[in-house]
Amino acid sequence: xxxVVERIANKDIRALARAITLVExxxxxxxxxxxxxxSIKKNGMFVGLTGSPGAGKxxxxxxxxxxxxxxxxxxxxxxxxxxxxxxxxxxLGDRVRMNEHFTDDGVYIRSMATRGSxxxxxxxxxxxxxxxxxxxxxxxxVETVGVGQxxxxxxxxxxxxxxxxxxxxxxxxxxxxxxxMEIADLFVINKADLHGVGKLRAMLRELVHITSTDDHExxxxxxxxxxxxxxxxxxxxxxxxxxxxxxxxxxKTRRHEQYQLEVLELMREEIWRxxxxxxxxxxxxxxETGDPYRQASYWxxxxxxxxx
Amino acid sequence: xxxVVERIANKDIRALARAITLVExxxxxxxxxxxxxxSIKKNGMFVGLTGSPGAGKxxxxxxxxxxxxxxxxxxxxxxxxxxxxxxxxxxLGDRVRMNEHFTDDGVYIRSMATRGSxxxxxxxxxxxxxxxxxxxxxxxxVETVGVGQxxxxxxxxxxxxxxxxxxxxxxxxxxxxxxxMEIADLFVINKADLHGVGKLRAMLRELVHITSTDDHExxxxxxxxxxxxxxxxxxxxxxxxxxxxxxxxxxKTRRHEQYQLEVLELMREEIWRxxxxxxxxxxxxxxETGDPYRQASYWxxxxxxxxx
Numbered sequence: 157x158x159x160v161v162e163r164i165a166n167k168d169i170r171a172l173a174r175a176i177t178l179v180e181x182x183x184x185x186x187x188x189x190x191x192x193x194x195s196i197k198k199n200g201m202f203v204g205l206t207g208s209p210g211a212g213k214x215x216x217x218x219x220x221x222x223x224x225x226x227x228x229x230x231x232x233x234x235x236x237x238x239x240x241x242x243x244x245x246x247x248l249g250d251r252v253r254m255n256e257h258f259t260d261d262g263v264y265i266r267s268m269a270t271r272g273s274x275x276x277x278x279x280x281x282x283x284x285x286x287x288x289x290x291x292x293x294x295x296x297x298v299e300t301v302g303v304g305q306x307x308x309x310x311x312x313x314x315x316x317x318x319x320x321x322x323x324x325x326x327x328x329x330x331x332x333x334x335x336x337m338e339i340a341d342l343f344v345i346n347k348a349d350l351h352g353v354g355k356l357r358a359m360l361r362e363l364v365h366i367t368s369t370d371d372h373e374x375x376x377x378x379x380x381x382x383x384x385x386x387x388x389x390x391x392x393x394x395x396x397x398x399x400x401x402x403x404x405x406x407x408k409t410r411r412h413e414q415y416q417l418e419v420l421e422l423m424r425e426e427i428w429r430x431x432x433x434x435x436x437x438x439x440x441x442x443x444e445t446g447d448p449y450r451q452a453s454y455w456x457x458x459x460x461x462x463x464x
Numbered sequence: 465x466x467x468v469v470e471r472i473a474n475k476d477i478r479a480l481a482r483a484i485t486l487v488e489x490x491x492x493x494x495x496x497x498x499x500x501x502x503s504i505k506k507n508g509m510f511v512g513l514t515g516s517p518g519a520g521k522x523x524x525x526x527x528x529x530x531x532x533x534x535x536x537x538x539x540x541x542x543x544x545x546x547x548x549x550x551x552x553x554x555x556l557g558d559r560v561r562m563n564e565h566f567t568d569d570g571v572y573i574r575s576m577a578t579r580g581s582x583x584x585x586x587x588x589x590x591x592x593x594x595x596x597x598x599x600x601x602x603x604x605x606v607e608t609v610g611v612g613q614x615x616x617x618x619x620x621x622x623x624x625x626x627x628x629x630x631x632x633x634x635x636x637x638x639x640x641x642x643x644x645m646e647i648a649d650l651f652v653i654n655k656a657d658l659h660g661v662g663k664l665r666a667m668l669r670e671l672v673h674i675t676s677t678d679d680h681e682x683x684x685x686x687x688x689x690x691x692x693x694x695x696x697x698x699x700x701x702x703x704x705x706x707x708x709x710x711x712x713x714x715x716k717t718r719r720h721e722q723y724q725l726e727v728l729e730l731m732r733e734e735i736w737r738x739x740x741x742x743x744x745x746x747x748x749x750x751x752e753t754g755d756p757y758r759q760a761s762y763w764x765x766x767x768x769x770x771x772x
Contacts (some may be wrong), residue, residue, distance in 0.1 A: 178735075445720075445723065452727050
């Protein structure tokens with residue numbers, strides 16, 4: 157077993173941080189680390205939170221952490237932040253949010269802001285979640301800012317995705333536009349003391365009614381983070397959804413589809429890595445001009461013949 | 465030459481629409497169509513416009529169309545809209561905007577809203593732009609809503625990307641967060657009659673100052689679409705940037721980098737297509753469980769041995 161995973165198995169939190177960094181940076185041991193980590197997986201609950209900036213996700217996560225801790229469970233949070241082109245790091249750092257839970261060994265918070273990793277931010281984040289699970293956190297959460305395609309991708313690895321909205325934010329249109337319905341396992345109306353909460357709830361109910369199956373209806377939970385209201389109900393609904401996934405046939409099917417998607421994605425990454433290496437330092441490739449469609453086919457065929 | 469491309473070469477606008485649809489739907493002739501289209505490319509100006517919803521991009525594009533037409537040039541616009549999961553089509557249709565330029569043969573407007581294409585929306589849009597160029601439009605524009613990763617990707621094919629902002633929209637932080645600086649060749653402050661324009665301009669100037677190179681400084685243009693103000697200056701700045709790209713060494717280098725990125729992207733799409741086909745209907749693959757990392761390596765090796 158890889159040394160860093162052995163240390164993770166021995167509850168060395170620094171090793172967890174180190175392993176995530178190795179994975180973020182596409183270290184050559186990455187595949188070994190992830191295979192070894194998988195061999196000690198604990199099957200923690202994987203929970204995703206997403207929603208547009210300003211929806212109050214960070215505060216909500218903080219409240220959830222406290223609630224989960226009060227149940228005696230440990231929790232890791234991976235916060236996905238887009239990277240600043242200047243700092244090269246996360247804009248909203250873990251430091252901002254660490255404060256409240258800083259002295260609690262049962263809480264681990266980490267920002268991800270990878271750019272340029274071959275597998276992309278989405279893949280690195282999924283690996284980080286799996287590493288947290290290998291360490292043994294009961295709940296592994298991922299929080300994403302905004303609703304881009306790669307952020308939707310991240311949610312394909314979690315058990316339960318909560319989409320956080322606020323009244324009058326115009327987010328409902330975004331839900332239609334950005335394919336959110338497909339990933340939303342439950343909706344959170346945060347800042348539910350604001351005007352317009354009734355209208356948003358009615359619209360969501362209609363949405364949910366259209367898309368729900370017989371087995372399962374997407375829950376809608378109202379929260380007011382500042383007053384710690386609704387957090388208990390939110391946590392209950394997350395647990396209910398988890399139960400649905402692991403105790404029903406429909407849930408089992410969905411989990412297997414997620415699994416297959418992940419295998420395909422990992423295969424694609426391996427091929428991409430090999431191919432990239434093959435052409436990257438090739439002086440002929442680097443001088444090519446002309447039809448990119450023909451060039452792509454030519455080099456792909458060439459790689460398949462020679463590049464292994 | 466593929467029949468649809470022959471018809472495009474003969475200025476059949478319906479053939480252009482048909483070819484874009486074939487490409488959107490991953491038709492089996494896609495590669496042939498794109499190679500043939502490339503063989504009759506006209507090297508039109510590729511211009512991208514992006515910015516958050518509500519920045520007034522559509523009105524700006526309408527004004528630009530009129531301005532470009534007044535110069536006697538023809539123009540095609542690809543509008544990228546996220547898809548509704550219910551309608552399966554574009555939310556903001558071309559129909560809304562067709563009105564003004566409907567009877568003008570020198571203008572072609574098309575919405576793209578592909579989901580599930582193997583190459584993704586980004587790839588399909590790039591192909592659509594190349595098809596418009598093959599038809600012979602002098603200017604080929606792409607307009608994207610929002611600033612997700614795949615929308616940033618689209619801009620990697622255009623010559624000049626204009627990022628549209630409005631005063632007091634809080635967009636400047638987004639610019640830092642979402643990697644916009646890297647794709648912005650010029651900034652447009654639209655709705656420049658609103659309060660806060662001075663502050664936004666000052667902030668942009670600082671940004672631009674930090675990131676500009678010796679050869680080239682990112683332009684900032686103010687426009688008021690409702691009064692048709694600043695459109696002429698915007699068009700001049702777009703032409704200036706185009707001149708920089710095609711007449712300087714730095715511009716040449718950048719164009720070659722874009723070219724190589726595109727070849728790599730096309731290679732990745734081919735891989736994904738092959739791989740998908742190989743495993744999709746494989747009953748053994750479909751029953752697999754266990755470590756996804758090991759499974760991916762196993763199937764990758766198997767594919768390399770057998771899957772070609």
